[in-house]
Amino acid sequence: MLGHDFAATLQQASDGSPTAFAALYKDIHPALMRYLYVLAQDQADDVAAEAWLAVVTSLTSFSGTETSFRSWIFTIARNKLIDAQRKASRRPTTPLTDSHDRSVRDGEDASDQVVEALSTEWALALISELPQDQAEAVMLRVVAGLDVGEVAAVMDRSPGAVRVLTHRGLKRLATKLSEENSDEV
C-alpha cells in the first residue's frame, strides 16, 4: 500500500509520469496476478494485460482513495476475466506454458524465497480448488485486502452473501487442511 503517497502518485500517473504509474503497478499487480491465477490459471497473464490497458485508458477519470482504487482495478480485471472465460467457452484452447512467476526477491535467502514461493503457490493452488465464488471472495478479502463492502461491490453481491461465501470457503479450506494433516500422520 502506498498510504499517504497515493493521492500524489495517482495524480502524477494521470498526468503521464511513468515513474508514478510504475509505483501504482508494482503495488497492485502481484495481488492482481494471484487473484487471476486462482480464478483462471491459463488466462491470468492475458486478462491482467487487458485489465491494465483499460486502467491506463481511463486513469484520468478515476478519483478516490487507495482502497477504492484497488477495488476499481479488481472490478476491471474481474470483468475482463468474465469476457475471457466467455470467449474461451466458445473456443477452447490448450495452455502452452505455466506462466506463474517463481522468481526470487532481492536481499533474501534464495532458499527461503523458493520455499515461500512454493508455499504461496501451494496456498493459491489450494484456494483455487474451492468453488469459484468462494475462492474469489477469499482472495479479494485476503490477498487484495478489501473489506466486505468493497468485495461485495466488486462481485456485485450483497455484503451478507460475501460474508457467507468467505466463511464457507475458509471452512472448506480448514477441513481440507485437517484432512491433509491426518493423511500425513
Added chain:
Amino acid sequence: MTSQRPAPDSPDEDRFDALLEGAAGASVDADLRALKNLLDSASAPSSPAEQTAGLAAALRAHGEATSRRRAAAAPAKSARRRWGLGTAAALVVLGSSATAAYAGVLPAPLQDLAHATIGAPAADSTSPSTPDPASDRVGGPGATPGQQTGPGATLAPAPETTFPPGNANGLTKPKNTPAPNGNANGVGKPKPTPAPNGNANGVGKPKPTPAPNGNANGVGKPKPTPAPNGNANGLTKPKPTPAPRGNSGGNR
C-alpha cells in the same frame, strides 16, 4: 424441556472473521493455525519479479494513452487560439470601420449605413466622392473644389481660389484672378487675362477651346467634360467644344 439450538457455524464465523481481520494473532486455535498459515502464504510479500512482470508493456500502454490524451487536447487548444485570433481581427475591423465612419471617409453607401446605425455623419455632409458639377478638379477622387488634392484634403473651401461658377487649379501656386464667370490657372506662369466671361491660361501653346462660361487650362490629361459653368483644363490639346456663351483664350 428446552434445548437452545446454537446458530449453525456461528462460532466458526466469529473465528473466521477474527482470522480475516488479523486479530487472531497468537491466540489462534490450533485447528485454525494451518488455515492461518495458508492465508499468510497466499498474501505473502511479492518478489520484485512479480511486481515488474508485464510492467514494460503496461508502461508502453500508459505512454501511448498519455500521448493520445495530449493529442486529443491539442486541437481543442488550437481551435480556441484560432477563435481568439478571429475575434481580435473582427474587433480591429469593426473598430477601424467605426473610426472611418465617424471621420466620414467611407464610401457614400457605407457612410449612410453608418449614419443610420451608429450615428456617424451622413454621407451628404462628408462624402468627398461626390463630384461637384460646378468645378473641375486635378488630382484624385479626394480632391475637393478649390482645395488641394491628395489624401490630406480637407472639406473646407479654399479661401483664395474660389471661383463661383467654375475653377481649375494647376500644380503651381495659383493666382487669384477674379473673373465673372470663371477662371483657370495653368502650370507655369500664367498671365492673368481678364475676360468678360472667363479666362484661359495654359502652358505652351494651347489651342483655343471654347468653353461655356469657362476656360481650358490645366495640368495633365484633361477630361473633356462639359460643365455648365466649369472648365476643361489640360496641358495637351483640349478638344474644341462649342459653347454658346463661352470664351476661349490663350496666351499666344
